[in-house]
Amino acid sequence: MQPDPLSSTFAALADPTRRAILARLALGETSVMELAKPFDMSLPAISKHLKVLEHAGLISRGREAQWRPCRIAPVAFREVDGWLGNFRRFWDESFNRLDGLLEEMKAEEAAKVTAKASPRKKSKVRVTKEKQRGRTRG
Amino acid sequence: MQPDPLSSTFAALADPTRRAILARLALGETSVMELAKPFDMSLPAISKHLKVLEHAGLISRGREAQWRPCRIAPVAFREVDGWLGNFRRFWDESFNRLDGLLEEMKAEEAAKVTAKASPRKKSKVRVTKEKQRGRTRG
DNA sequence: TCCGTATTTTCCGTATCGGTTAAATAACCT
DNA sequence: AGGTTATTTAACCGATACGGAAAATACGGA
Structure with a gap:
């Protein structure tokens, strides 16, 4: 075994x-x-x-x-540490704040791209919650 | 037991x-x-x-x-996570970089303080040390 | 009250853990 | 070779961990 x-x-x-x-x-x-x-x-x-x-x-x-x-x-x-990372959002405040920030940046970036492709505005936060699971940081 | x-x-x-x-x-x-x-x-x-x-x-x-x-x-x-933090420097690159930065800041702060000859205010940078667990990593 | 579903407790067999002592191995030093 | 130091292996023991099966408990509903 x-x-x-x-x-x-x-x-x-x-x-x-x-x-x-x-x-x-x-x-x-x-x-x-x-x-x-x-x-x-x-x-x-x-x-x-x-x-x-x-x-x-x-x-x-x-x-x-x-x-x-x-x-x-x-x-x-x-x-x-990597394994623990899957649960960090449950206790690390700053992790959540940072994560929110990252999502915001991502959404902004996405907005830019779609703006170029088609001049239609997108709602900001959509990608959020599920994404963070597989994250390895960075 | x-x-x-x-x-x-x-x-x-x-x-x-x-x-x-x-x-x-x-x-x-x-x-x-x-x-x-x-x-x-x-x-x-x-x-x-x-x-x-x-x-x-x-x-x-x-x-x-x-x-x-x-x-x-x-x-x-x-x-x-807290316990693991004692060993983070052994594998986390960005931790080391950040640590170096903090040392630098600490030194700078110390320099300022001694210049003013005001022996108080000890722990300004100390707090940041705890903060870095939620860091961005790059 | 009796029934069904959800969950826990009890008891038991087997495997692994953490420690002991005694003996074995490894490498240096005369 | 023989002796000393550093470390591991072997054999053993009591305690605990993990799983199963059967019985006990807890709660909601007809």
């Missing part, structure tokens, strides 16, 4: 120890020993957590002698 | 069925039966998924006769 990437990523994030590890890594690349220090937990436990994080695409690991330095990997974070 | 809210939320999101339910709810409030339809799964199973989502703060439920309409709840989403 192999869960989809997004599920593995969310599952990986659903553990405070792992999130703490990521927080530490946000400060910069470091070793397993170093990462383990703050926790009252065996080294193998940490090792497993790192494996989970790596498999989830949240970190990547290099090799330097006997150390395997860990660092944040962008991929999974980006995916999570 | 009371995991922190963020852990419950991520755990709730780590299931494709539950994410599909949320996607459906993004289209609008609806009943359990309605939500269950697309899935090859028993009704009790869906009911349990909804319980998890509710407990995670991702949905809320009303009462209308024998129906319990579900809808997206902003709280948990906001928390997730």
Whole structure:
């Protein structure tokens, strides 16, 4: 059984120890020993957590002698953010304001084009609500 | 056994069925039966998924006769986004550009302030830092 | 009141998770 | 080679997660 990437990523994030590890890594690349220090937990436990994080695409690991330095990997974070974007309108005020602005601009542009094609004026906001779902920003 | 809210939320999101339910709810409030339809799964199973989502703060439920309409709840989403914000710089290009701009503005402001030798007014630019979550991205 | 629809609860089997200890592997240093 | 340090694997254990089936609950209506 192999869960989809997004599920593995969310599952990986659903553990405070792992999130703490990521927080530490946000400060910069470091070793397993170093990462383990703050926790009252065996080294193998940490090792497993790192494996989970790596498999989830949240970190990547290099090799330097006997150390395997860990660092944040962008991929999974980006995916999570992308997924979350589908729901942003439910809580982000400025998102809504901005979205309104974009729609306005779009409508204006459309008005210009149709004005050139045929001198008939169009009502402004029509494209709005459904459009925002698939948006990736930009 | 009371995991922190963020852990419950991520755990709730780590299931494709539950994410599909949320996607459906993004289209609008609806009943359990309605939500269950697309899935090859028993009704009790869906009911349990909804319980998890509710407990995670991702949905809320009303009462209308024998129906319990579900809808997206902003709280948990906001928390997730907030947490994710700590890592945004690792993958969001425009975030970095904007961040640079803010630093610049901050420096400029600081310069002005010290020129006037007025030690007050500390956080003018600080607020903007929070604002950028709704940013345009280009 | 009894009926039908909507939803939840209870109980159960199986799988996975997060942790432990002990042993294994890997790479450096004499 | 032998020793030290860093990290992983293996075997095991208790707790929890996900699914199903059957029964319980909640509500509206004839």
